[in-house]
Structures are given as structure tokens and as C-alpha cells.
Amino acid sequence: MSLRKRITMHDHAAEASLFKRRALFTFVCVIALLSLLFANLYHLQISSYKDYTTRSNDNRIRVVPVAPSRGLIYDRHGQLLAENRPFYTLEVIPEKATNLDQSLIELSSLIALSEDEHEDFFKTLKYHRRFKPLALKNRLTEEEVAIFSVNQHKFPGFYVDAGLKRYYPYADLLTHALGYVGKINPRDREMLERNDQWQHYAATRDIGKQGVEKFYESLLHGKPGHLEEEVNNRGRAIRTLATTAPEPGKDIVLTLDLDLQRKAVELLAGRRGSVVAIDPRDGGILALVSSPSYDPNAFVHGISSKAYSQLLNDKSRPLINRATQGQYAPASTIKPMMALLGLEENVINEKTRIWDPGFWQIPGVEHKYRDWKRWGHGWVDVYHSIIDSCDTFFYDMAYKVGIDKISNFMEPFGFGTTTGIDIYEEAEGNMPSKDWKRLKYNQPWYIGDTISIGIGQGYWTTTPLQLANATAIVANKGTRYNPHLLKALKDENITLDTPIEELPPIVLKNSKHWDIVNEAMRQTANKSRFTDAKYSAAMKTGTAQVFTVAQDAEYDKDSLDERLRDNALIVAYAPYENPRIVLAVVLENAGFGGANAGPVARALLDEYILRDDWKSQ
Template identity: 70%
Template sequence: MTPNKRITMNDHVAEASLFKRRAIFTFICVFSLLGVLLGNLYHLQILSFQDYTTRSNDNRIRVVPIAPNRGLIYDRHGVLLAENQPFYSLEMLPEKVKDIPAMLNQLKQIVPLTDDDIDDITASLKGHRRFKPLTIKNRLTEDEVAQFSVNQYRFPGVSVEAGLKRYYPYSSLLTHALGYVGRINQRDQAKLERENEWKQYAATNDIGKQGIERYYERTLHGEPGHLEEEVNNRGRTIRVLKSEAPEPGKDIYLTLDLKLQQKAMQLLEGKRGSIVAIDPRDGGILAMVSSPSYDPNKFVHGISSKAYNKLLNSKSRPLINRATQGQYAPASTVKPFLALMGLEHKTVTPQTRVWDPGYWQIPGVERKYRDWKRWGHGWVDVHSAIVESCDIYFYNLAYKSGVDSIAKFMGPFGFGETTGVDITEESPGILPSKGWKRARYNQPWYIGDTISVGIGQGYWTATPLQIANAAATLANRGKRFIPHFLKSVTTNSTNENPDNELAPIVLKDPNNWNIVSEAMREAAHKSRFKDAPYTAAMKTGTAQVFSVAEDTRYNAKTVDEHLRDNALVIAYAPYENPKIVLSVVLENVGWGSKNAGPVARAMLDEYMLRDNGKAVK
């Protein structure tokens, strides 16, 4: 008998239900994934189409910026003062060099590089953008270019580049006026980024650092161009798709007179000091020399640390523009201005006389303030006080006027503030007052301080440019201009400074101008200009660098050179219709009339007697 077998019945309904649920879940997953895929495709192909197209083109198309040629600089007669010269340089792209120190050690076996050069390159790498080229060596010779080209395969990321560099054909003659261009450093980068102008310098390595080059940087730089190149996956150029030429910088013409500038430098050779000459008819600067000077071409190609430190630490301070940054006691050159103030305020009249026994005392005070002429000038009035430069007369005038009255009158002549000249390196000098001393030193003002100010000494300091600018206002009988270098842009035919005229100084009695100017005319023709074929006006000054005790006589032979007196002079010509005004400051040379006077005569002769020895009309 066959044993009973257990019969299992399949539940088809349950299986069908399970299959259905699994199928639905699978289809949901599939459709969900398809939805995600379609969503991504929609995002890529439609929503982000432009973005990814741009990215693709950026990988395929390379934009190469092209640097514009820098504008040229000319003097007032069209003589070229700053030009661009072709050069070869060795450039490195840091991001393509694996081991920079090792590469530099190998490179110096082929191209001459000193240890100082390598130190400078290493220092320049700090803060430098790795994708922007860095100059390793400038001004390669043809032999050096050939030597490197043969070995270039050994130095990936290093290449020889050709271009134009600034060149100053007159070397140190115009440094403090023109300034110079130099490599863009980290501070320059930060400024350009802050002003949103970095793109303008994408292909430029240099920027104006000082002087005219810095002040008119935007005018001289120009607008960059670019090339659009199609490249392969290795970055090699396949073809040029588009080219846009750069717009070169504009040429500028200055008011400087090269011949007069050369004469000024010649007169200052071997001396420390400054000469500034201005055309009083429009404020144009005819000459501005600061001595000693230095060669700006060294900065264009990157000066070494050793050479720069030598300039920086020099006792003669050649890096300082003495014409606009040197602050000197104006000494007796301000006596005509003080006399004008006394006449205008009726503190004195043309007939007012003062007795000069060789000294002056504050009433009730024993101290004696000495005149430069130890035995005195006797009786002097305002005219003879200017001609003879009588200290006693101006001690008395300052005492009666007060320092605040002096400061208020002298301010409109430009003392105590920058002139607004179109270079950035300028100091304001000091026009002292009671409030100034309290703010500066937290000390009261003493009457003795006023007496020193009365002869342009004490706290009063001014730059040679300020002194020349004030003298121009005096020569113009109150008509004032902002001194400037720019004559015109692109063309030499027009003057582009129509708005540089300031409100004039108007006196209650215009005849006071004539009284002061006539005294300056006599001072000139009584001494240095007595045989000149033209009329001139002049006032000299001698500024003490340190105070001499009351009963001590100054002797230049017994003091160190840097403590000897400074010599100053202001002068203009022709007297009837001034066409040139100048100031001269010579450091530590002694007496103003003896040392600065001949310089003024030589400068005015150079300008006034060019036409076959005949005076300029």
C-alpha cells in the first residue's frame, strides 16, 4: 500500500499580487531614474547651455592680452624727454616651473645672474601671481638671447620676450620732474584691484612710480588689446580667431624748457639744492632741478637691492625732490611780502622810518636780536629795508603785526599748503601761527617766536616751488596760477590748463605792489644785475640752519658743513612785464647774495638773452 503524500497547492493569487507589487516598484525606480536623467539633460542642455558653452570655449579659445605702447613725453619745444626702446627680457611663468631655486642655479650657468639678482627674484615671488610672468633678467644682449635659445628646452616655463621699455635719454637731468616707471609690485596690484583697473594692466609689467609718469599714468598708459586664439588640449595655438589692436597711450607736452633745465643742472653741479623757474603768465614750470639726482633708467629695468640701498642711505639724499619736498626757512626772501603786508594793514607807511643800531629788543626784555650788519643800517624806511635787507625793520614790523596776522596774509601766497602742482611728491611746508604751535607741540606762542618769523626763520618753512610760486604772484601784482607741468596732450599747439587760474589777491591800495617791486628792482640792479641788458627784480636770503647764541658770532669755518647757512634768492625778469620767475636754494654754502645771486643771474641770462644776446621782449 502506497503511503499518503502531502499535496501543496500554489497560491496563484498571492504570487500574482507579489509580482505586481515588485513590478510596480521596479517601474517606479526606472521612471524615477529616467526622470532624474531627463532633468539633468534639461539642466545641461537648456538651463545651463550658455554656461557650459562658455566653459568649452574657454578651454578651446585662449584670450591673450596685448600691452599698449606708452605715450611719449616732450618738452615745450617738442624735444623728446621720455621714449620707448626695444629690449629682450627673460621671463618665467612660476606655475610652470617645478623647482624655481634649482632652475635659477642652472640658469645662471647660461645667463649671467648674480647672487643679488637671485635674491631679488626670490623676494619678488612673494605675493606674485603664479600665472603672471615674472622678469628674471632685463636687457639681454644678442649673445645671451642666442645662448639661452639653444638651451631653452631645459627650462620649461622660461622664455625670451621682446618688447618696449621706457628710456630717459637725458638720464638724471629730469628725474625729479618726470619720475620713472617701474615694475608693478604688490602695492600697485592692490591699488589697481581696489580701483577696478587691474584688467587694464593684464599685459603690462610697468606702471608710473613718481613724477609726471605717475600723475598722468592713465593718459600715458593707453588701452590694452587682445588676441583670441584657438588652442588644442596641450595649449598649442591652432589659429588666431580674432585680433583687437591696443590703443597706444597719448603723448604729452610739458611746459619744461630743456635748455633752461640743462643750465640749471649745470649751475647746481657738485652742490645740494634746487632751482625752480616759472612762467608767471600761466603758471607753467619752465625748469625744476633738484641736486643731486639719479638715473631713472636703473629703476625701469629693476634696480638691485644693493644699488637702491646706496641711494637710500646716501647723505646727499638724491631720492628726495628738494624742489617740492625740501623744507627750508625762506629767510629774507619773504621780506617783500612782509613789507607788502605792513603797507596793506597800514602798520607802516612808505615814510615810516626805524632806527637800526645793529640790534633790536622787545620792550622790557634784555635779549638783543641782531641785524646781519653788526653796526646797523641807521635810519631805514620800507624801501631801503628791502634793498638793504634790514633785519631790524622786519623784527619791528613782525612785533607790531603779530604772527596770526602774518599767517593770514601769507596764506593766499601759497605758504603752508601744497601748491597743487601735477606731481604727487610735494610737502606743504609750515606757515606757523598760535593755533599751529598749540596743535603741534601743545605749547603757547611766545613773542620771540614772532620775531624769528619776521625774517623768515624760526618755525616757518617752505619748499623752493612754494617760494617761486609766491614770487610769481608778487611779480603778477596778485594774479595767481596753480603751477603745472602739462602744456598739452597729443599736440603741441594748445595749452590745456585753462582752469588753473585762482582768484587774485586784491589790495586796498594797488600802489603797494609797485612800492615793493621797485625796491626789489633796485636790489637787483644795485648788485648782480647792474650791467644786465634787461631789467630784473631780486631778493636774496641767508637762512640759518641752527641757532647761534646771542653774543656769539657765526663763523662758517668753525661749524660742520651740514650746519652752515643756506643761500636763497627769488628773481624775475623783465621787470615791466615778467616772463620768468625763479627761486634758488643752495644748501650749506653760506651767504645768499654771494652764492645764490650769481646762479639767478646766469639763469635769467640763459632765458632772456637767447636771441643773439638780445633781451627777450
């Protein structure tokens, strides 16, 4: 059988066409892949060059923030009130410490660590990020620093940090005016982040907490600088590449007079009370004293829980700023202003006289409102009503004027509202009205309420600062200034005074009415406390009841608990012709105002007026 070979015919044209298509497809794929490669290289090397350079540098360069130096605080005569002093703190980075508990035991044999320091450290450690440093002991002595430095190799993760801390050289003398700085807490951080200020505190652990330190924090803090350090793969610094110096905080000058402040504290001698002194020519605060006080330096480095609890639970309430937050019945110190109202409303005039038998009654009502002088003052005009502090005269005036006019008239004098002083710790006090009582107690206003208001009692409360400010307005015959503590900003050798803020004046229908009440206050001073003074002065005392005495009962201080006794008050200014200082003194539970607060006011005016007169000679 014959075999036939199958002969296959090749289509060379078709094969060539297929080869070309495959080659073209492969070429296109190669070109696309190369294009993608070059595009990616372009993105890495050109488009994102700065980004990746920065990322690379971040692995090699570390930016370390540098804290600014806090601004200093001076009194009006250039005496330093708040400064910065070097300090040493023993700190630990928890994640770098080996066997933290055992390390602390061994460390205690070298450096004394109190129970409070142990307790506070572990309490904070629970909420602390372990890679960040945590203070173990503040205020190391130089000896302790030397001892630790020799033994530091035994305590990995532990180190000594040096820096500047706020220091108040006069301790508790100025606490309620200056305030203090303290550690930044979560609430502070939240506030700073909300105000987009947190970046300025990257190197700072402290912030103003009270008083001037808090109010002028933005001026005092300054702006941080930074160091750029080259680091190795273990994060250790190799060299410093660049330095941007921090901008120190502004130095500020206050209106306070340190010598006057010291004298006021000395005169109060730890008694509960307050002294406020104002320069009526511009509203500058000369003295702002709240007693008892406390040492603010304890808060700078972190006060212990035990020490803070003692302050918080102290019955004398040293943490309260009595000058701006203490609320007291103004008593007879407001009688000059009440007399102004009576004169303005034509309820009385310069010659008006009433008979005072020792009490006053609402027409048709049996209840008697007693005068402090049980047998009365006899015939009394506007001058003697202030000089002798006749309650009956002002009972009658308040009844005729009414609470609405009293409340409206007293508002421009600053009662019932904050004065605007440049610290945050200030109470409004209370200038009552019909609407206020309805909102507060859901009760109507009674005529008897008005009678009590007429002598500065009842629902009326005021702070010593408000009382001093209102008296300054009377002394200035209507000219008003915002009470303030900031006098000037200090920059190297230049001191720039801050502008004085004058408020719209109080304009009376008859300007002579100012002269009447000021003359009555001058005669009050001449009759009692300032009879032998080498300068002219004006004053008005007050004795404020802390609780109500029954209708026919007598006030017997010896049988009362000490804290139920009357508060003693006085307002005064000098010289009478051209006032340079206005005072308000409040002594809690001290008794009669003239006998107890009077000597304090006299000594302070002597200190200020006679010292200035001596210097001008």
C-alpha cells in the first residue's frame, strides 16, 4: 500500500501579520510600563521632592521647642514683685526606666522623697503618656543635684532638668492681686487649643492661674523658640543645626504701691478683712489686700493635695479675694450717696431738718425702725445726718424716694455690677430692685425692704472694691475711671504708660450737691478720726449687721458667736481739696466701724500722704 505524505502549505503573509501585531502589542506594553516608571520617578524625584526631603529630615532632624522667659512684674516705683529664678527638677521618662518601683526605693536612699511626692507621682502616672517626662521631685538643692549626677548611671530614664520658675519674693503680701502661675492642666490645654494658642506652649509647663498673672498671660508668656538638632537612629543628639531664640514675655508695671500694700497687711495683722486703695485721678489701684492670705510660691511647683486641702477647708477662706469677691452690706458708708439722691429728687435740700426721737415708723404701721442711737439725735439736717450717721433721716428719705429710684441712681456708681478691674476674680455684689426680688425669691417687694436699703442693709451687698470706686466718684464729683492694676509696659529701658480709660461722668441736676456731701464727709473726719491730722481728709464709717436683732432686743457682742458680730467699715479720701488716695476698709466681725476700721484708715492715709509730702519737699 502506498503512503502519501501530507503536504502543509504555510501562509507567510498571515504569519508575518500576526508577528507584527504581537510585537506591536509587546512594544506598547513596554512603553506603557516605562512611562509609568518614569512618571513615578518624576513624582518621587521632582513633584514630591520637598515632601520626601522633609520626611527624610524628620528621621534625621529633631525640632526641640525652647521656652520663653516670662515677663517680670514691678510696682509703680520699680520694685520687683514677681521674678524668675533657676530651678532643678528630678524627672523620669517611665518607658525608659527599668523596674520603676525598685529604682524609686534606691533613689530614696540618696535623695529624700516625701510620701506626698510618691503619692502625687503615681497618681499622675496613671494618666500620663509613658514616653513623656514626668516630674518626680521639684526644687532640688544644688547638693541633691550633685549627688544624683554622680549616681545617674544607676537610674536609666531619670535625669535632672534645669530651667526658670516664677518666684514671688514677697510671698503672701500680694497674692490676691498678682495671683500665681501653675502647671498646665487638661482644662488649660483645652482652652488653649480652643483659642489656637497651644503651639505657643510646646515648651512651657506653666500658665497664669489667678490675678494679674492670668489676666495678662498673653503679655507675660512670650513666644517660644526652637532648636534644630541632628539625631542618630537612636534619637540621640549629634549636633545643633539651627537656633531660633525665644521671644521673652513683656515686663509690666502695676499701679500698686508696695510700701502701702505692706502697711495695710501689717495693720490688718491677719484679721479677716480687706483694704482697697485707689488713686482717684486715674483709677489706678494703690493697694489691694485680702486677709488672711497664702503663699503663692507653693502653687508654682505644684502644691501637695494635703496642703491644698488645708487651704480649701480653712474657715477663714484665705483662697477668696475679699477685696473683689467678698460681699458685704455697705451700711452707713453709702449715706453720702443716698443724700445725693435725696437732694437730686428734691426730697430734701440743704436746709431740710427732721426730728429724730431714736426711731422711725412707716405711716400707719406700729413697727419701729430703730436708730443706732436709741434716744435719737433730735433735729437733724443733711450735714448732721452724715456726720452723726443718723439712721432715721435716711429711713425717711428712702421711704419717700422708693426702691426704683435708689436702684437706678446707684447703678452708675458701680453697685450691682463688676467694676471691670483687670483680674477675673470679681463678684457683682447686689443692688436690689423689685424685679430682682421677684426673680430671686418669687416674692413682691415690700416697703420695709426699702427702709433697710436706705441705711445700706437688707439685700444690698457690695465688694470693698466697689465701695472704694463709688467713693472715688464722690470725691471726684462725678468723674469716673475704670479701676485698673496695669500702669505701663516695660521694654528694656523704655516704659510705655497704658492709656487711662475715663468713663462718662455722672452729671447731677445741681452740681452744688456734690459739695454738700463732700463737705459733710470732711466734717465727719474733722470731728473724729482726723482731728489732729496734718492734712485735710473726708470719711464715712459704717457698722453692718451680720444678722437681724429682734425688735426690742439689744445688740450684745459679748454674748454672740464671734462670726455673728457686726462688720466694721470705713471709706475715706485725702487730701480733701485735691484727692490723691481713696480708701475702703472692711473688717469682718470687728464691731463698730469708727473704732475698729477707723485707725486702719488713718494709719494708711498718714503713710501715703505724709510720705509723698516728705518726698516732694
